[in-house]
Amino acid sequence: MAIKVHGSAFSIAVMRVFACLNEKGLEYEFVRVDMRAGEHTKEPFLSLNPFGQVPAFEDGDLKLFESRAVNQYIAHAYADKGNPLICQDPRKMAIVSLWMEVEAQKYDAPAAKLTRELIIKPLLGMSTDDAIVEEQEVQLAKVLDVYEARLAQSKYLGGDSFSLADLHHLPTMNYLIGTRVKAVFDAHPHVSSWCADILARPAWQKVVAMKNNQRL
């Protein structure tokens, strides 16, 4: 199969790519990387991603890494398949790009730290640092204050339609809604509705099913 994704179905970044492929209705081969054995830090994986992180992605002879770059490639190369995730008009695409940057530069830091403390550390048998959780909840709340104002005027972050700008939030959002951090989302009503809407998307539900079916 031309499209391959190397990684673990639990990985936030890998789930981000699966979500995009599913929205486009594309077939792909999932190549499991044994992260517990550190397979991602050695060859041959390093030849796919010299930074030693999942996912790595192939489409024929094209080799990519960085989940958000992979998704932008998929969204453009397969623009005519499945659900549209980007815009062709440069001025409309600029707004989608803007909220993709906001996800990456503002939302991801507290969301990833909270996911690490509340989900990943317990899975690895490590203890949660409550001070970090409290501090990062405050940071996340400040970011969501801005999201609340945006989503009061726009159905989705990038405009009227679901796009990569919304999709990129799904993996951490999915994990965090199952923890105490749900309260932070719920304190922002438009954010909360938006979360419920995008988490319910069939393409996303398939990603969750894959994660639930994978052994650690």
Place this chain on the structure above:
Amino acid sequence: MAIKVHGSPLSPAAQRVLLALAEKDLEYEFILVDLRSGEQKKEPFISINPFGQVPGFEDGDLKLFESRAITKYISHAYADKGTPLIDQDPKKQAIIGVWLEVEAHRFDAVGQKLNFELLIKGFKGLTTDEAAVEQLQGELGKVLDVYEGRLGKSKYLAGEEYTLADLHHLPLINNLFKTKVKALFDERPHVGAWCAHLLARPAWQKVLEACKF
């Protein structure tokens, strides 16, 4: 004038946008935002960027923030002007996309903290945390090792041509070269040569001229 940039000439993020405009030979109006008095946290700036950070950007009635979204917009909307910064072929653009993410998530994350410790703190009369600097230098070294490997295979990060992926690095490289961190770049010959090419670009010289005050 249709294009306006709101920011501070000292801000690397604002410089990133000015550089893209210079590469494209585009005219713009620069509106100074006084960071020292916290102007970026108040109206009218906050309506342009609700996160209260420079730069803000306007092109007619389009209002944007986040420098990397702005430069992408400029690169696509003005694809036929000045230096090409993106590629119309999706597979070639995908490689540019990878290195755009690497700059944003790996280089910038460490580079910004070093910039803060070694340059901004001094400006604000605060003391540099030397232990933090040592650790950050170690992290930056590892990132630059990957760059060294990459730039041993191609002249620029995404291939043989200069693209937006290279451009985004310039403001921080320029700043870090004023500090002891320059040694990390000089120690890696391909990285060193790449930096020299970037810093010599006429468009960057134009930005440095525009940012003097």
